[in-house]
Amino acid sequence: MPSSTPLHTPFCDLLGCRYPILQAGMGGVARAELVVAVAGAGGFGCLGMVRESPDLIRQQVDQVRALTSNPFAVNLIPSATDPDLFRAELDECVRLRIPVLMFFWDVVADAVARAKDAGCLVIHQVGSVEHAKRAEAAGADMIIAQGVEAGGHVHGMVSSLVLLPQVVDAVSIPVVGSGGFASGRSLVAALALGAHGIHCGTAFLATKESFAHDVHKQKILSATECDTIHTDAFAINWPPHSNVRVLKTEVTESIESQPYGHLPDKIPRRVVAEEQGRPIYWMSTDSPLKSMTGDLEKLAMYAGQVTGQITQIEDVQTVIHRIVAEAEATLQQLSNRS
Incomplete structure (x- = not known):
C-alpha cells in the first residue's frame, strides 16, 4: 500500500503502490513472475498480454493473484490485435475484474469506454501531444508520454525531454514519462518536467524475473x-x-x-x-x-x-531500490544547493 516517501505522487495514490515506478507492459516479456516482483518491491507491475489468448491471460492473472494482493495492470493493444481476439481479451479482463488496463498505439475510444464501464482504471501510452489529448477525451485516467529513445514499439518521433512537459501542459490527468528512464536521477528529472512517475521497460527486461530469453x-x-x-x-x-x-x-x-x-x-x-x-x-x-x-x-x-546504463542482470528489488535511493539522494543534493 502507498505510504509517505519523498517520492510520493498522485501516481501512487491512483495505482496503490509505494513508488511512482511503472513497469512497461512488454508483450511476452512481462509475465507473472516479473509483475509480482515489481509489486513486491513497491512499483506497479503490468502483464504484457498483447495478442494472447484469454486462457493465457487467465492463467497469468491467477499466478499473480496467488502471489500478491497488490493491484496490477494488463497491457492490451487494440490496433495490433485481430478485432475478434481483442474483444475476447478485453472480455476476459473484465470478467477477471482487472483493476487497471493499459492501452497503447492508436486511441480506440470504444475500448477505453468498455474498460471504464467495467470499472477499470485506464492508462494510455502515447507518443504525441495530439494522442494524449485524444486519450484523455476518451476517458483515460493516466497518460504515459513515450519519447523516441524508448525501446520496443515507439509511436512518436520526439524525445522525452521535449515531449513530456508538452503533454503535461496539454492534459489535466497524471502523466508518466517513458523512454530514457532507468535511474533515480532520471526519475527526479521526470518529476521536474511535471510527470508523476516513470515507465520503465529496458531496465526490467534485463532482470532475473523477466521472461526474456x-x-x-x-x-x-x-x-x-x-x-x-x-x-x-x-x-x-x-x-x-x-x-x-x-x-x-x-x-x-x-x-x-x-x-x-x-x-x-x-x-x-x-x-x-x-x-x-x-x-x-x-x-x-x-x-x-x-x-x-x-x-x-x-x-x-x-x-x-x-x-548503456545496464551492466548486469539483477533482481527487480535491487533495481527498484537503487532507483529510489538514487532519486532520494538526488533530491537531497538539490535541496542542499538552495
Whole structure:
C-alpha cells in the first residue's frame, strides 16, 4: 500500500503502490513472475498480454493473484490485435475484474469506454501531444508520454525531454514519462518536467524475473547507448509503418541504410524459431522468450537507449531500490544547493 516517501505522487495514490515506478507492459516479456516482483518491491507491475489468448491471460492473472494482493495492470493493444481476439481479451479482463488496463498505439475510444464501464482504471501510452489529448477525451485516467529513445514499439518521433512537459501542459490527468528512464536521477528529472512517475521497460527486461530469453538479456548488457536502431523493418504481426527500437545485430546490418519503408506483406515468411509449436518468423515483432527455441539471435532485440546504463542482470528489488535511493539522494543534493 502507498505510504509517505519523498517520492510520493498522485501516481501512487491512483495505482496503490509505494513508488511512482511503472513497469512497461512488454508483450511476452512481462509475465507473472516479473509483475509480482515489481509489486513486491513497491512499483506497479503490468502483464504484457498483447495478442494472447484469454486462457493465457487467465492463467497469468491467477499466478499473480496467488502471489500478491497488490493491484496490477494488463497491457492490451487494440490496433495490433485481430478485432475478434481483442474483444475476447478485453472480455476476459473484465470478467477477471482487472483493476487497471493499459492501452497503447492508436486511441480506440470504444475500448477505453468498455474498460471504464467495467470499472477499470485506464492508462494510455502515447507518443504525441495530439494522442494524449485524444486519450484523455476518451476517458483515460493516466497518460504515459513515450519519447523516441524508448525501446520496443515507439509511436512518436520526439524525445522525452521535449515531449513530456508538452503533454503535461496539454492534459489535466497524471502523466508518466517513458523512454530514457532507468535511474533515480532520471526519475527526479521526470518529476521536474511535471510527470508523476516513470515507465520503465529496458531496465526490467534485463532482470532475473523477466521472461526474456538470456540471449536478449546478455545483448543488452553488452550494448551502449549508440547500439540501437529505430526502424519499421520488424513488421510481421503489426500494422505497416510501426516503428520499433531494437539493438543492432547482424540482422539489422542489411537495413541500416534504409531503416524505414518495410511492409509486412512484402517480407518473406522465414521460420527462424518456434514457441510450443508456433512458428516464429524472421523480421516479426516477436522477441526472444524463455519459451522459445531456434535461432533466437535473428529475432527483434528490443531495447531503449538506456541500455548503456545496464551492466548486469539483477533482481527487480535491487533495481527498484537503487532507483529510489538514487532519486532520494538526488533530491537531497538539490535541496542542499538552495
